[in-house]
Amino acid sequence: MKPSIAVTGLGIVAPGGIGVKAAWERLLSGVPTAARDPELEGMPVDFSCRIDDDAIAARLGRGLRWRTDRFIQFAVIAAREAVDDAGLYPEEWDGDRVGVVIGVGGSAMAHPGEYTKLMEGRFGAMTPSLVARSQPGMAAGEVSIDLGARGPLLTTSTNCTSGASGIAMAKLLLDSGACDIVVVGGAESARNTWGSAAFWRMGALSTRCDDPAAASRPFDADRDGFVLSEGAGVLVLEREEHARARRARVYARLAGQALSGDAHHCVAPEPGGAGAVRAMRAAIADAGLTPADIDHVNAHGTSTTLNDIAEHLALRAVFGTPPPVTANKGVFGHAIAGGSAMEAAFSVLSLHQRVVPPTANLRRQDPEIDLDVVAGEPRCAALRSVLSNSVGFGGHNTALVFTAP
Amino acid sequence: MTDQPLVARLEALLRDHFEIAPEAVRPDATFRELEIDSLAMAEILAILEDEDGIVLPPTLPGLGGDTTLADGFRIIAEAAAETQGETAGAAR
Structure with a gap:
C-alpha cells in the first residue's frame, strides 16, 4: 500500500x-x-x-x-x-x-x-x-x-x-x-x-x-x-x-503520476498524441481513478500548431468528451521546466480554490480543436480531481493527477 | 604602500559584485568573515584580468580565508605590480 x-x-x-x-x-x-x-x-x-x-x-x-x-x-x-x-x-x-x-x-x-x-x-x-x-x-x-x-x-x-x-x-x-x-x-x-x-x-x-x-x-x-x-x-x-x-494545511493530494516516451521524432509530437495518451491513462490509473473522475485538465497548451492539435487528439482519446481545459501559457508563455512546475502548482490552486483560470488570447478557437477551453473569465467549479499534462521535445510525456484532500 | 586605486577597486568589487554590506568591508576583516571562499577569490582575479587587464597567477601564495583584507589587497597589488612589470619588460 x-x-x-x-x-x-x-x-x-x-x-x-x-x-x-x-x-x-x-x-x-x-x-x-x-x-x-x-x-x-x-x-x-x-x-x-x-x-x-x-x-x-x-x-x-x-x-x-x-x-x-x-x-x-x-x-x-x-x-x-x-x-x-x-x-x-x-x-x-x-x-x-x-x-x-x-x-x-x-x-x-x-x-x-x-x-x-x-x-x-x-x-x-x-x-x-x-x-x-x-x-x-x-x-x-x-x-x-x-x-x-x-x-x-x-x-x-x-x-x-x-x-x-x-x-x-x-x-x-x-x-x-x-x-x-x-x-x-x-x-x-x-x-x-x-x-x-x-x-x-x-x-x-x-x-x-x-x-x-x-x-x-x-x-x-x-x-x-x-x-x-x-x-x-x-x-x-x-x-x-x-x-x-504536524497539523499542516493540506492543499491537495498528489494521487497519481506517470511518464512515457513517444519514440517517434526528435521535436515533433506523435501526431495523434499517443505518448501523452499513455501517460495520462497511466497517471489516472495510478491515482486509482477512471477518466470520468477527472474534473479538469491543465493542458500543456504551448500555442504551437502541432502541439495543440496533438494534445487535443490525446485528450479526446483519453476522455471521449474531456472535462474543462485551460492553458496557463497564454498568460505566462513557455518557461520550459519552470512552466510545467508552475502549471502543477496552478492545478493544485484550482482544486483548492475551486476555480479554473481562463486561457488568455483565445478569441477564435481552432475549429479542428473540439475542447471545452475555459476563456474570458475564470470558471468556478467544485473540482475533486485535476490532471496536469506536460509534453516535451524528445517525446517526453508526464501526467500528474491531484485530488481534493 | 598598497596601490590606492587598486584598493578602491577591490573594495568596490566586494560591495557591488559580491553584495557585501559596505560596513563589513573593513581592513581588519578576513576573507572568510566576508564569505569570500576560494571560488570567490578566483572570481576576483578573473574580473581583474577581464575588466582591468591585470593578469595574475591562478593562485597567490599567502592569500587565503584567514588573510585580512589589508594583507590580501597588498598581496594582490604586489603580484599585479610584478606581472605588469613583466608585461612592460616583454613589450620593450
Whole structure:
C-alpha cells in the first residue's frame, strides 16, 4: 500500500507575479505577460515573458547573485516561499529526511560573453563560477544548501516536462520511504539571446513582433508558435501521515503520476498524441481513478500548431468528451521546466480554490480543436480531481493527477 | 604602500559584485568573515584580468580565508605590480 502524498506548500516565481498570490491573480486576470524584451533588441523575435530583475534581487538578498544564474535564483526564491507556506522551519526540521528535486530543461545558455572569452583564448578572464552557475544540477544543489535539506538530491531534465517529471520522481521517493518531505519543482530562464535565436531558427516561436501580448494563444486558430518565458514553481510534498501529525494545511493530494516516451521524432509530437495518451491513462490509473473522475485538465497548451492539435487528439482519446481545459501559457508563455512546475502548482490552486483560470488570447478557437477551453473569465467549479499534462521535445510525456484532500 | 586605486577597486568589487554590506568591508576583516571562499577569490582575479587587464597567477601564495583584507589587497597589488612589470619588460 502506497502512502498518501500531500501537497502542503506552494511557491511561484512567474513573469508579472513573484509569489503565489501575485502569480495566481495574474493568471485569473487573463492578462498576458509577453512584451518587448530589451535584451532581445534587434533579434528576429524580440519579445518574451520576462521577470523583473530588481524584484528578483530584492527577494534573493545579498551574496548569491554573483555565482548563480537566473534559473537558480528563481528556484531558491520559490523554494523558500513553498517551505514557508507549508509552515516548515528549516532550523527545526530533520534535514536528513527532506529531499530536493528541481527539474531544469537546459542551462548554460546565457553566457555569450564567456564563450567569446573562450574563443579569444582569454582563459584567465573566464568566471570561475561558470560551472557552479550554469549546470542543471546546481538549482537543486543551491536549494538544498539554502534550506539545509540533506535528503535525496535530484535533478530531472526531460525538456519541457522537467518540472512535472521532477514532481513524479518526488512521489516515487516518498512512496519508497526514502524521505518524509520533498521540496520539488522546476526552474528555467530560456528568454535569453541564445534561446530566442535557437528556438526561432527551428520554427518553434511565435513571430508576432508587432503585438507580443497576443502572441501566446493556446488552442486559438491564429496561433503561430510559443513565447519564451522564465520562472519557477515549487511544491512541498510530504507523506500525508507526516503532514497530519504536524497539523499542516493540506492543499491537495498528489494521487497519481506517470511518464512515457513517444519514440517517434526528435521535436515533433506523435501526431495523434499517443505518448501523452499513455501517460495520462497511466497517471489516472495510478491515482486509482477512471477518466470520468477527472474534473479538469491543465493542458500543456504551448500555442504551437502541432502541439495543440496533438494534445487535443490525446485528450479526446483519453476522455471521449474531456472535462474543462485551460492553458496557463497564454498568460505566462513557455518557461520550459519552470512552466510545467508552475502549471502543477496552478492545478493544485484550482482544486483548492475551486476555480479554473481562463486561457488568455483565445478569441477564435481552432475549429479542428473540439475542447471545452475555459476563456474570458475564470470558471468556478467544485473540482475533486485535476490532471496536469506536460509534453516535451524528445517525446517526453508526464501526467500528474491531484485530488481534493 | 598598497596601490590606492587598486584598493578602491577591490573594495568596490566586494560591495557591488559580491553584495557585501559596505560596513563589513573593513581592513581588519578576513576573507572568510566576508564569505569570500576560494571560488570567490578566483572570481576576483578573473574580473581583474577581464575588466582591468591585470593578469595574475591562478593562485597567490599567502592569500587565503584567514588573510585580512589589508594583507590580501597588498598581496594582490604586489603580484599585479610584478606581472605588469613583466608585461612592460616583454613589450620593450
